[in-house]
Amino acid sequence: MAEESSPPSVSDWQRYLVSVVGGLLFLVGVGSVLLDGRLSREELFQISALVVLSLSLVAVGVRIALDMAAGEDVLRVLAWMSGGVLALAALGAWFQFVVPTVDTAFETLLVFLSALAAGGLFGAVVGYYNVRVRNLVEQASREQARREFLNEQQEAFSALNGILRHQILNDTSAISGRAELLGDGKIDRDAALDSIGDHCEHMTETVDRIETVVDVLTWVSDTTETSVDLAIERAIETVEEDHPDAPIEVAGDTETTVLADALLSLGLAELLDNALRHGQPPVTVSVEQQTDSVIIAVTDTGTSVGVSPRESLFDANTRGTDSEGDGLGLYLADLIVDRYDGEIRLADGSETRFEIEIEKA
Secondary structure, three states, rough: OOOOOOOOOOOOOHHOOOHHHHHHHHHHHHHHHHHHHHHHHHHHHHHHHHHHHHHHHHHHHHHHHHOEEEEEHHHHHHHHHHHHHHHHHHHHHHHHHOOOOOHHHHHHHHHHHHHHHHHHHHHHHHHHHHHHHHHHHHHHHHHHHHHHHHHHHHHHHHHHHHHHHHHHHHHHHHHHHHHHHHHHHOHHHHHHHHHHHHHHHHHEEEEEEEHHHHHHHHHHOOOEHHHHHHHHHHHHHHHHOOOOOOOEEEOOOOOOOOOOOHHHHHHHHHHHHHHHHHHOEEEEEEEEEEEEEEEEEEEEEEOOOOOOHHHHHHOOOOHHHHOOOOOOHHHOOOOOOOOOOOEEEEEEOOOOEEEEEEEEE
16 A cells, blocks of 8 residues: 655754844844944934734744744745745835935945835735645635545445345355255255355355455555556556467557556456456457547457446446456456546447546656
8 A cells, every 4th residue: 555655754953944034134133233233313213113923923933933844835934035025125226216215335234125125025914824724725625525425435345235135145145055955855966065156156256356446445646647558568468368369469559548547457457357257258358548548448249248337337346247257357446547536438339348538747
């Protein structure tokens, strides 16, 4: 099971960069006052404004450092702060050039530092709330996805419970019936033992299949660039264990990638197994590239699918009238494709053609 990746963290001193900038502006302003030695009324007002702005920037920086540990969040705040500094600095320089309001170089320095502090403070506050809003939206989105995921799992587990009760109870009833007939001498011993053995084997296969479905439901993995060619190759290797002489042909441009994961090969293997068990040879796996997606089709020369309505093909425990399968193959393939926001369907035509359409990587 894949582990979820955590966001990159930053060291303690990097989280306090906003406060460091505010502190530097404060120290430069105070140092300039100490070097100047004398303050006019205008200069006192300007240094007071610089002190308030720079200390406010320090306070906002402390709040940001305490609330944010993700590196990308801190960088986003710093980017906003840098934008605010540049904007206010440019505005102050333009205003001073067009409408001069100070007479001395010292006053010019104080006004410039105040503009930097004001711009930094504005950018840091906007960046902080921008990050907060983004995180709240992402959190709400994750919570919604989590609820949907849990609802889907609940529905799937309910379906599996029904399958277990239906198939396992059928097998146990058959075994019990054969045992009673055997005990009363009403059935041939070898025939009874063969029947009991077959039902025991079917129960084992059903449990194994249920375990596979549970593994798919609980598999945690992000979709990533997945090779279609490799997925087809692994799917063929899987079905060859039960169908060693299976006539499977591969056609189309398989050298492409889709947004999927390692379970794609299992979904394809289920379609191949379904075609080999219930269809007519030869079985073909073809790949067609669309503008934004890839269609992987499994085709056999069978003429019809004995299930009505056709939409129920991918429901759990759905089987054709003459099928001896467990009714989980197409359901399992649909579960896997749904993980990629893809589509699985039975195409119209004279042949039996199942198509999987997934977004290109």
